[in-house]
Amino acid sequence: MIEIRNVSIIREGIYILKGVSLSIKKGEFVAIVGPNGAGKTTLLDVITGFIKPTEGDVVIKNKRLDKKIYTGENIGYVFQEEYSRSNIPLTVEDVVSIGGYKRGSSFFHLKGNPGLIDKALEEVGISNLKHRSVSNLSGGERRKVSIARELSRQVDALLLDEVLANLDPPAQIDINGLIQRLHEELGITIVFVTHLLHYLPERVERIVGLKNGEVLFDKPRNKITGRMLTELYGCDGNKLSKYVGTFRV
Amino acid sequence: MWELLGYKFFQHALIAAILGGASLGIVGVWVVLIGIPFIGVALSHAAFAGGVVGMLLGINPLIMAFVFSLIASLSIGPLSERSRIEPNISIGIIFSLVLGIAFLGIGFMKGSRNEALSLIWGSILTLSRWDILLITVIFFFILLFLLKFNMEIKAIIYNKKVAHVAGIPVSRIFYLLLFVTGFTVTVNLNTVGGLLIFSLLINPSSAACLIAKRIEQMYLLSALFGVVSCVCGLLISALFNVPSGSVIIIVSSVIFLVTFLLNRRRIAEKRV
Structure with a gap:
């Protein structure tokens, strides 16, 4: 459904995204995690055509994204603060x-x-x-x-950028439940972006770790290790790994 | 004062006050809600500078005011969206440039500068039938524009990124809004003058924003406040023989102040 092929974004000589390749199938529930400034929001902006890649291609439903292709027809985007x-x-x-x-x-x-x-x-x-x-x-x-x-x-797909940030716990649980219901009942593909692991919904099947604009890992949820998280966040990943498996609604 | 209503020039002034006040009130809603008040200021001063340059070159001031505001709206749009400089700074540079051109133009003028000064302070009592026709046409054009692009405007007011994802041609509509704003300012330049007209873009719509619950309400209230400002200003100026442009602006500021004071509690609740 969404194919990101070797996408780079360069601003003033600095890589915001560097050679990112990602394939998201219809009906998947994927989480993109990483510290602040990793390039998570930029990646979503690229998927919706808001930012044009310096290098690489984005393909949505087998159509290469260019100025004439309107991605909003198939993809919804909920921003962090609107x-x-x-x-x-x-x-x-x-x-x-x-x-x-x-x-x-x-x-x-x-x-x-x-x-x-x-x-x-x-x-x-x-x-x-x-x-x-x-x-x-x-x-x-x-x-x-x-x-x-x-x-x-x-x-067909929803890109959700830090949608649980700045909410109180009841609201977090409420929205989390809603997102999972949309995935389960309507079969909507969900791309869930967060920098906080304890926000990860239970139905997340696959986790992509993004750091300094590069994909550090792209694994099924149960294959994420403490070492991967240590590398991603630069702190003790074993303390964080419990969140990957324990968030419950 | 009522005998004034029998005179053609006063009837023209009254029509300009009603239609111009309403037009600027409606356009002001975009300026305030999109958060571009400084753009309104720059556009109005560009029109003013164009008028002065027109007089200096012996070209119809209205045409030159239109050309200048068109150039300003076409350059401010991309500058405010793409420039790496803070938008308000780039707009400030354009603003100071057009103001410099305007006063340089006035400096070059020989003989009486009354006509140029009327562009600064406005001369609502000297409007021609042609001026009134233009003011009427732009009023109905704004209403049609609003009906056609209501959804797009709402989306841009809400969030440009959201509007883009929904498939709205954001930049094109945004530039169109700037262009219509510039055109409205140009046509109504004689009502209160180039130095003060931006107040009619900002004061009525800001007052309306304090109390309106829906955007449709805000358009209506802002247009109403614009009309009341212009008509009351015109009548007061006729009654006390004082400059109409200044009184119109003072009335619009008083309307904002009174609206704010009468709704202090509600405004505070709205912010919570």
Whole structure:
């Protein structure tokens, strides 16, 4: 479904990503982990075509990504922090309707596709928030709105960038459960990016370790060793390895 | 004062105050919510500089104001998106450049500089039928533009990256917004003048932002505050024989202040 072939991003002579190759199959639940500044978000930006690789190719559903290929049709992207201002006069319905922009049928895209919006809100369990202002939502509710927005486009894959960061424990457990349900029930491919191992959902099957823009390891979850984590984070990996296997919802 | 309504020039001024106030109020919502108030300032001063250069070269000031604001909007867009310099700094450089050009142009003028000064302070009472026609056309154009690009604008206001992933041509719409903003400012330059017009972009929409729960509400309130500012400013200036542009801006600032004071508690709750 997603093929990243030898992708490098070079900025001012420095490699942000260096020769990254990764293949993600339909229906997989992959976690990309690594310390801050490893290039995790940049990698997601490359997949969605937000950043053009300096070298290498990205292939989505057998189509090589170039300027004319629009990846959002198949891939949803939930960002770490989406709010640029504290008070924004948009409702949950407004924000979710953005996701289905391409599927709007009228000349004046005033409301988006109401059927898809309602279905997406229902899928994440926030139909009751439809007319609420997004400024008045909790952190967990905001993440759900973002996920609903991408689902409204009926995507095959979701890229989730640090979606559990800055949430309180109940919200973390809630969102974690939602993501796993989307994978289990809707069969959506999930690419879950985090720098904290104790956020890893139970259904993660494969873990990719990224450090200084390079893939350090790409292994099934049960093959991750303390030594790999030590190399990745530069601290005692044996203390971290318990998180790889023990996070439960 | 009512006898003034019988005069053509005052009727023109009133139409300009209503339609211009509403247009700037609506455009101001984009400027405030996308977080580009400084771009509004730079565009309005570019239009002002263009008008002055037009007068100096003997070309219709409106055409030159339009050309200058077009150039400014086309250069500010890429600068604010791609430049490695902090956007506000690059916009500040353009702002100081156009202001320098404007005052240099005024310095080169021979004889009476009244016409140029009217571009600085505005001369709402001297608007021609042609000016009113343009102000009317741009008002209806903005309404149509808003209806057509409502979804795209909402997406860009929310988050440009999210808009991009949803398939919205972000840069194209953003440049179009800057262009329409520049065009609106140019056409309404005579209402309050180039030095003050950015206040009509920012004050009514900022006041509306304090209380609006939905973006549609914000458009309506901002347009209303713009109209009230312009009409009240015009009437007060006629009543006390003081410059209309300055009074319009003071009224718009008072509206913001009153809105803020009346809604202090709600605003504080909104921030929590």
